Amino acid sequence: MSDTFVVEAELRSDEGKGASRRLRRLEAKVPAIIYGGDSAPVSLSLIRKDFEKHLEKEAFYSAIIEVAYDGKKEKAILKALQRHPAKDFPMHADFFRIEANKAVKVSIPLHFINEDTCVGVKLGGGRIQHTVNEVEVLALPGDLPEFIEVDMLDVQVGDIIHLSDLKLPAGVTSTALALGDDRDMGVASVLAPRGAKAASGDDDDSAEEADESEGGEES
Structure with a gap:
């Protein structure tokens, strides 16, 4: 990946909901x-405005991140992000330590x-629909x-x-497809134009009515 992200953090000693609310407010x-890894979990705090700048970049969510704290840097990925349900600002972040020789599961944007x-x-006059x-x-x-x-x-x-139609880079596999062909979900499609089926149905009805009318005249 072209971007290298460094997240500056501080050690956090106070834990619990009350401490987290004070930290945010x-x-x-x-x-x-x-x-993750062989080390114990470490509670941290991030400067919100700096963290939000990282979150503005799409690549951040699937990138290898360097989390810097207490005089050291650890490579990690952003595993989970909790946002405020109404105001959308970040409320909590989970970083998962990674090792170069161990595969990790990551959600990659399309x-x-x-x-x-x-x-x-x-x-065809259709419209594109993204499923995921x-x-x-x-x-x-x-x-x-x-x-x-x-x-x-x-x-x-x-x-x-479908998932199976995607061209994945070498060394990258779909976790869903690894579970079986029945997990080969649709990713995108082109839907028929609005009203196309209805119009087709009207034509069929008209044809049937014409046939019935012609049959009546013959009798």
């Missing part, structure tokens, strides 16, 4: 934790390309992609792109 900080030139849209916007993969930290492209160029009306 009085100090404009975000409570966090880093865990980038849908060539939607404006999609055959099913330009020629990210997929979970398993890979070594160094093999994790920043995003996965979904090419919509040749997708016809009624076609569905």
Whole structure:
């Protein structure tokens, strides 16, 4: 990945809901934790405005992050993020330590390309529907992609792109597909134009009425 993110953190001694609320309200900080590997979990606090700048970048959510605290840096990924349900600001972050030789599960964003030139849209009048916007993969930290492209160029009306159709980089596997072919869910599709079925049905009804009318005249 091209971006390297360094999250500056401080050790946090006070824990519990009350301490977390004070941290957020009085100090404009975000409570966090880093865990995993052979080391014990460590409670941290992050400067909210600096952390929010990282969160503005899509690559941050699937990147290898350096969490700096107490004079050291640990490589990790953002495993979970809790946001305020109404105001959307970060309320808590979980970082998971990683090792270069151990595969990790990460949700990778999907980038849908060539939607404006999609055959099913330009020629068929259809509309594109995204079923999911990210997929979970398993890979070594160094093999994790920043995003996965979904090419919509040749997708016809009624076609569905499945997980198995995605071109994953070498060393990257879909965690869903690893569980079996029945997990091969749809990722995107091109739906028929609105009213297309209704119009087709009206034509069929008209044809039937015409046939009945002609039959009546013959009798």
